[in-house]
Amino acid sequence: MEFNSKLMKDLSNCFSPSGREKNVREFITNEIKDYVDEIKVDALGNLIARKKGTGKKILFSAHMDQIGLIITHVDEKGFLRFSNVGGINAKELLGFRVVFDNGYEGVICSEKLEEKEKITFNKLYIDVASTSPDFVKTNFQIGDMCVFQSQYYETEECVICKAADDRIGCYILIEAIKNYSETETDVYYVFSVQEEVGCRGAVTAGYGINPDICIALDVTATGDSLDGIKMDVKLDGGAAIKLMDKSLITHPEIKDLLTNLAKENNIKYQYEVLEFGGTDAGAIHTTMSGVPSGVISIPTRNLHSCSEIFHKNDVLECIKLVNAVTKQ
């Protein structure tokens, strides 16, 4: 299997911050609708596809949303005030380019500050490069969201793009669906909403499906760069089998299942212990009377920035592992 650069680029460029996942949902629907038995959208906007089977119910989940910003105020001069949607540090935003659903772009600026360390959201604003307050008021409204803007870039090994968290998870599930081989397992592929604001979509999707097991596909941090994060996960180290994060202690049976399948199928893997963060699996494992859950993670550098970096080989290993689980 080759890495499908066009698919990844298109996914990354879909504008879909938390709660506004329409674009990416439509894109994924078009990609997979001819390959699945059932497809539906629930009340919160989760896209739920199914390959029917008579065996155990498996739920795979990857989230469609990305972190972003939301306009809270349009001032008299035509500058936009905003708040965060998902985990964003105000101190790291200065100079970032942002793009809106209507295609307009802007740059994040700050009021004059004595100390940069004191930057908070209410001192920042977006300049949309217009001298006309009327133009701004016509095209930007309170409640509009924007996301970080950056160009997709690829080397022989790696990809740099925005929203790799978690379009790469979506990519893996799309490719897994397209390379599905017949099995008795009843497989649900959930493309969830609002993960970045607290795994909210996964709560209702998990309830609606009530699966026997759940595997989330999401990015994880790495310890192989100079940013000071201490962990053993590295790019090109293979699919990362999560053992623990803030939201989940991987069920021992799921850990064994994923490890054994990786060994049997010569899939390169590494174990992951993450000291922060959580995924959809955290929300789903406590659904109803409980769901043994785990996560297949994609090692990613520079998380929650406009330019996240992952390795194509790891992605291919993750797809193999997903389909190995499906075949069980």
Place this chain on the structure above:
Amino acid sequence: MFLKELTELCGVSGYEYEVRNYIKNKLTEIGCEFYVDKLGNVIAHNKGKKTKTIMISAHMDEVGLIVTHIDSNGFIKFKNVGGVDPKVLNSKVVLIGENKVPGVIGSKAVHLMSQEERGKAIPIDKLYIDIGADSKDEAEKKVNIGDYVAFKSDYVEFGDNLIKAKALDDRVGCSAILELLAMKLDVDFYGVFTVMEEVGLRGAITAAYALQPDFGIVLEGTVSADMPEVDEHSKSTLIGKGAALSIIDNSTVYDIDAVRNVEKIAKENNIPYQFRKSSSGGNDAGPIHKTKEGAKVIAISVPCRYIHSSVNVASKNDYKSVVELTKTVLLEQCK
């Protein structure tokens, strides 16, 4: 409008019975079917034309205090129930327990404070309630550990259609739902009066589980920050500028199509509205939209100054806008 009666009742989280009894009586008067669930939520049903399950929710509880200790001199120590800023507590009149024992919150005099203590908010554990008892024995005749403490604050109308009272958050919502139920609209909806919102949106969890709504409308009293020395963009809502529509908060990303639809309805019907410009806080919409397989939610609020203190200030005009807008939104659901 039932605001005067409702704000004169005590209903600190977990102890909403006065408010609940009042609402039950009103519902009986109106002739509206209702039941009370195990946590104490009142769930009323307005029967009518049904296209989907609609749940309108407002919380009965208010922030307050709870008695934790009575000292040897008869002074009463307490902790907060819900989010109460210690800065708003000193020198306030309160009512304790079922018998509404009056007391005042006190602290040591300023000349006895150290340089460090002066000019700073007095932390809650340095405050006490004085009920006029001069010994522990005497105090214990009137007050028990675990008694709830509510602010005492009269309902007063002043200024340009403004009201001052306690617990406008969220008796404005309770009053609005009662009005909507009394209208006997030909729209099927549940009017839900929830408990324990202020301690973590708890009542709404069980009410939404039982009703499984498709569409939730939360009516709230929300923070207004239209006072001096606040930047224009930090004024979350403005008093007198209409019903406040929520877009995002810590509990919910509101369904944008539903929000824009409410905005359209407000415009078409000339109902004053504004957007809530803050992304902090949370309300019953959080649990409602995540219940079972999920629901679409909106929140429509009355802006309140000095929220979570003994002297909330709100505008009767905004309250009327909330009632009018909610009514129009309800009627729209059947079109």
